[in-house]
Amino acid sequence: MELTTKRNKGVTKTDLLALVVGQYSGDPAMLLDRVAQDLLKGVSDGLRTSLAKKDKELLASEATREAVAASLAEMLLGDGVPEPQETQSLPVSRWSPEEVLKHTGMSKSTLYRGDHTKFYSVIPPTMQNGRAYPAWQFVGDVPSHLPKVLEVLNRKSRIQVNSFFVSERDALNELSPAEVLAGLPFEDRGAIAPEQSRMLSLPEKVRQDKVIALAALEVADPD
Incomplete structure (x- = not known):
């Protein structure tokens, strides 16, 4: 249980400083293992956040393009734009x-x-x-x-x-x-x-x- 508790405990700056000056009382290998895990977790969380943000931006961009396209279609095909009329008779002028x-x-x-x-x-x-x-x-x-x-x-x-x-x-x-x-x-x-x-x-x-x-x-x- 003690090992599990230490393993789940986050790495502190004090631990790292003690390791650097050679005064860390615990197992250096376990400390470095926890550092690696924390770094990987941080990178993974950062990637997920970045990808989620980009996905939202992409969706927003697509939604914007669709809205613009819909507006253009309505403007071009809607009642506000008269359709060209074919000539139905010959002028006498x-x-x-x-x-x-x-x-x-x-x-x-x-x-x-x-x-x-x-x-x-x-x-x-x-x-x-x-x-x-x-x-x-x-x-x-x-x-x-x-x-x-x-x-x-x-x-x-x-x-x-x-x-x-x-x-x-x-x-x-x-x-x-x-x-x-x-x-x-x-x-x-x-x-x-x-x-x-x-x-x-x-x-x-x-x-x-x-x-x-x-x-x-x-x-x-x-x-």
């Missing part, structure tokens, strides 16, 4: 050259070089010259389809080109070539008949081919 540059970001030289090949212009109302650009031709995928139609109509005047695109055609279920090319009705059109809706829902290539075929007939017609 006309843009000035300055408005085209503002809306499309193209340069002035690109705008004038592309007139009648990539898009077309008309003479502004109440004016004898100048340029105004029907806004419908800059909607959605129209800019990628329009050049092929304009290539067919290249011998037609600006007035004739515009008249072709905005006039209703029997072959298109009383829709205009502009509407069929875009797959959208003009904003001032009333109710859409079922057969017109089906025409507007055709694949892009099919709609483009229909408009190009009509353009070819327009050019072939001597009137």
